[in-house]
Amino acid sequence: MNEYSGLRARVFLRLMCLILAFCLCGSLSPGVMADDGAPEEFLYGDLNADQTLGVEDLTLLAKHVSGWTDPGVFCFPAGDLYYDEVLDLSDLTLLAKLIAGWDLDLPIMPERTIWVIGDSTADQYYIWKNGEKVVQTQSDGRDLMGWGYYLSSYFGEHVKVYNGGSSGDSSISYAGIKNGTARAKYETILQESKPGDWVVIQFGHNDENRKDDYSDSGSLVPDPAHGIDFDWHDADERTCLIDGLDRPSFQAALYYYYVRPLREKGVFVVLASPITRFVSDQTRANFGNPNYSKHVPYANALQDLALECDLPYLPMMETTVEYLTRAKAERGAYAAASLYAFENDARVTYDGTHPSHYGAYVLAGLYADALCERIPWLNQSKRAVPTPFDGVIPAVWAQ
Numbered sequence: 001m002n003e004y005s006g007l008r009a010r011v012f013l014r015l016m017c018l019i020l021a022f023c024l025c026g027s028l029s030p031g032v033m034a035d036d037g038a039p040e041e042f043l044y045g046d047l048n049a050d051q052t053l054g055v056e057d058l059t060l061l062a063k064h065v066s067g068w069t070d071p072g073v074f075c076f077p078a079g080d081l082y083y084d085e086v087l088d089l090s091d092l093t094l095l096a097k098l099i100a101g102w103d104l105d106l107p108i109m110p111e112r113t114i115w116v117i118g119d120s121t122a123d124q125y126y127i128w129k130n131g132e133k134v135v136q137t138q139s140d141g142r143d144l145m146g147w148g149y150y151l152s153s154y155f156g157e158h159v160k161v162y163n164g165g166s167s168g169d170s171s172i173s174y175a176g177i178k179n180g181t182a183r184a185k186y187e188t189i190l191q192e193s194k195p196g197d198w199v200v201i202q203f204g205h206n207d208e209n210r211k212d213d214y215s216d217s218g219s220l221v222p223d224p225a226h227g228i229d230f231d232w233h234d235a236d237e238r239t240c241l242i243d244g245l246d247r248p249s250f251q252a253a254l255y256y257y258y259v260r261p262l263r264e265k266g267v268f269v270v271l272a273s274p275i276t277r278f279v280s281d282q283t284r285a286n287f288g289n290p291n292y293s294k295h296v297p298y299a300n301a302l303q304d305l306a307l308e309c310d311l312p313y314l315p316m317m318e319t320t321v322e323y324l325t326r327a328k329a330e331r332g333a334y335a336a337a338s339l340y341a342f343e344n345d346a347r348v349t350y351d352g353t354h355p356s357h358y359g360a361y362v363l364a365g366l367y368a369d370a371l372c373e374r375i376p377w378l379n380q381s382k383r384a385v386p387t388p389f390d391g392v393i394p395a396v397w398a399q
Helices: 003-024 055-064 087-098 171-175 185-192 203-207 250-264 293-309 317-329 333-337 357-374 378-381
Strands: 110-117 126-129 132-135 159-165 198-202 268-272 338-340 351-357
Touching: 055 087, 055 203, 110 185, 126 198, 126 378, 171 185, 171 203, 171 250, 185 203, 185 317, 198 250, 198 357, 203 293, 250 293, 268 293, 268 357, 293 317, 317 357, 351 357
Parallel strands: 110 159, 110 198, 198 268
Antiparallel strands: 126 132, 338 351
């Protein structure tokens, strides 16, 4: 037995002794049913998902806390009794007390916020009616809305959503990297996000369209050869040579202007690739097909950055390509097209990039699923049944 294995064994034995001490102080039974107030997806403390609380749950948690390489399959959220996204001795102690029958005031699930940073595909849109600025409805204009508007439909009361999507912005203009004047939404997120919150960052649409323009409203390009140059920045100057221009790479800018300042606050950062466009020309045989080739370098850059910085990555390009492909195959090209806004108020042609209201609702569901798959804590507040869509479901989807 090597030194590490011996230490791990000693820690595990101490933890098990602690468990037994708590259990012997109470009336331990084979299992204690969790109360009715537990979240629907799992029972509080039920790591092995057998609908009871017992020694097997304690053993699983003790193995994880003591660093076993393979502690066994278990439900992470059920063991995170203090809602801090860490399984540690405090969770183990509380679980032992619960099984021993102690009368406890349990930790209250904290309210947290998902902050969205992105472009027009995430933004929410307004219109003036009777002198008042109101959110556009499905019947207004060209049926335009971003997925960030509907994300809250998929989460319960403990998760709030701030939609910081900003139409027309790229990674450079949103943070004011060139001219030093950031969007108000960027400043709000940096100032008001709290430790334990999540920030979802999705860029690519506008960066890829203006990749040769390094102006105030321009964009940045990925550097597939070098990724992040962690020696690139200093206190006075944030520049590096990329493509012969004196500008940061897409990855470096995301890191220094988004990821690092947020993580320094204790905020969890999530990177997402851009949603796919679609072929909007109704005269073409491939009408309704995904159109994402320009996205690929940016999706790769975001994934590389996520791996390098140990961040959750949402492959939304791939996810939406698959969804759109399946929609066309099963329901036809106009089912795929109905997920996107019209090109103008005449509502005859499609713009190929921006979601419709129903499309935004569907996309928000895909985002919610991807987030919950990678962030176990969020499963506790994901609605078993989302808030119903408040508009008219397109006929091709209502069948």
